[in-house]
Amino acid sequence: MAVLGVLLACESSGLQEVAKEFQVTTKIPIGGNSYLTAGKGLKVTRNGVQDWTSEEAVLSTYFKMERPQQVFLQLVLDGKSSCTFEVTAAGQRKGVTVSAEGSDTVSVGTFDLGQGYVNVDIKGKAKEGAHFPSVESLLVNVKEEAPIVFVKDNESNRYYWGRRGPSVHLSYTLPGDKDFKWFYNEITVPEGEDPNGSYYMANGFGEGYFGIQANSDDERRVLFSVWSPFHTDNPDEIPEDQQIKLLKKGDGVYTGEFGNEGSGGQSYWKYKWITGNTYRFLNSVEPDGKGNTIYTAYFYAPELGEWKLIASFLRPQTDTWYKRPHSFLENFIDSNGYIGRKAFYHDQWAMDVQGNWVELTEAKFTGDDIANRGYRMDYAGGEEAGRFFLRNGGFFDAFEALNSMHQRAPTHNSPEVDVNSLP
Structure with missing residues (x-):
């Protein structure tokens, strides 16, 4: 466990250094922009994911890039438990390790995204306990500000619509x-x-x-x-x-x-x-x-x-x-x-x-x-x-x-x- 803790600390430190290059952040709420697109064993609610129990479930979040950019992705979790996720976007795949302690914002890494609609797929790979932690939002960090299309708020029940x-x-x-x-x-x-x-x-x-x-x-x-x-x-x-x-x-x-x-x-x-x-x-x-x-x-x-x-x-x-x-x-x-x-x-x-x-x-x-x-x-x-x-x-x-x-x-x-x- 001590070795794993050192590895996690090194990985986190490296991602934090990379994140400093990406100063513009867009917060994409799961409740209005995400779906269960494969498997079963999770529910998308207006507050994010609930009851995520299955390694077969795929959570897909959609947004539209107005121009090609390299992005730095992070997950904002609601509730912490040790687990691993696999995150895929534009054919690029990265593993994410989540510990029960520490920040609720977990860094995934950089992805090169093209212009147009993109889906970021998250799949649970392993967990301690009955549930994966709930994902509340996806953070899309870029170096230069550019519009991103997504459902921004839940006024008048807009997450549902x-x-x-x-x-x-x-x-x-x-x-x-x-x-x-x-x-x-x-x-x-x-x-x-x-x-x-x-x-x-x-x-x-x-x-x-x-x-x-x-x-x-x-x-x-x-x-x-x-x-x-x-x-x-x-x-x-x-x-x-x-x-x-x-x-x-x-x-x-x-x-x-x-x-x-x-x-x-x-x-x-x-x-x-x-x-x-x-x-x-x-x-x-x-x-x-x-x-x-x-x-x-x-x-x-x-x-x-x-x-x-x-x-x-x-x-x-x-x-x-x-x-x-x-x-x-x-x-x-x-x-x-x-x-x-x-x-x-x-x-x-x-x-x-x-x-x-x-x-x-x-x-x-x-x-x-x-x-x-x-x-x-x-x-x-x-x-x-x-x-x-x-x-x-x-x-x-x-x-x-x-x-x-x-x-x-x-x-x-x-x-x-x-x-x-x-x-």
Whole structure:
């Protein structure tokens, strides 16, 4: 043990001398920037890692370098116990020995990092006791100051939203001189772009949304929701005269309430849609002439070859036609925020109240708070090969400027659907 103590002291002294060359420090909190990416046996919480018991678990922390630099990495631990870690970044690997005594900040060493997103992987190799010490943050020390992109704070629960990844949207330009009742859209999710937690929202409107989800390995859904005019995250608080009323629903469709992001009426149909296939979405927004508005959604799966009614809701105290047609792409499982997803959105059409189809070929690309703050920059959207697309997650480097306008070539092929004979 005495020999080990001398070796540790020499190693620590050598790293301290190297550290003096790196005067600019960025503290990257584990709670908003890290994931369990392999194995099991640890939990990422807003305060860092908890219950790290397994040598199989890999903790990956992501950040983006604005330019190539040599960095000096350190780990800030919460609680001390003797163990060894293996730290890997950009193909370079270093061992770290932690003693039960001494500073909570443990030096790892220098790494040469390139421009763009980097992941620092930490794996426990050996430990005394049942748990590895918790890692609270990663310190990235550089010689010259340069911006680093990461989730910086937990205000408004941003660690959670940051770990989910940036949500991105397409808002379609609708002619302003007409009233529109129907909106039609198609989605194709490429093979391999469907991790669990993905919501590919096709037909958004001013008061709700309609699309498909990848919920788990065994479940997928077609989801259609309408918000109540009463603003709350708790459905139980909505007065009866402002509650969403179900008018009809398709066979096998679940209907109920939802909360936590506004509240209202929700419907979903469990259906195992398939990557590579193109799915069609059609929904209507129509005033009932009594101060309410009726919202109805239909879904077409090529495997079934027919339109299916999802649901029809009445929203009280609302008098509107279809407003703000849009699509979005989001991840709703924060532990999967390091995995990317992409979808193509194509053949957008709107039907006016006279029954005329109008093709929508212009869209504005936008992002959520995490994207707008620059906390995550792994997002893209716009036009590709004649179709609109959205992409997020996975910590890729190419990205599209937010609030940019995009055009796709018109197809001139209006939807082959008779809206008067729908189920």
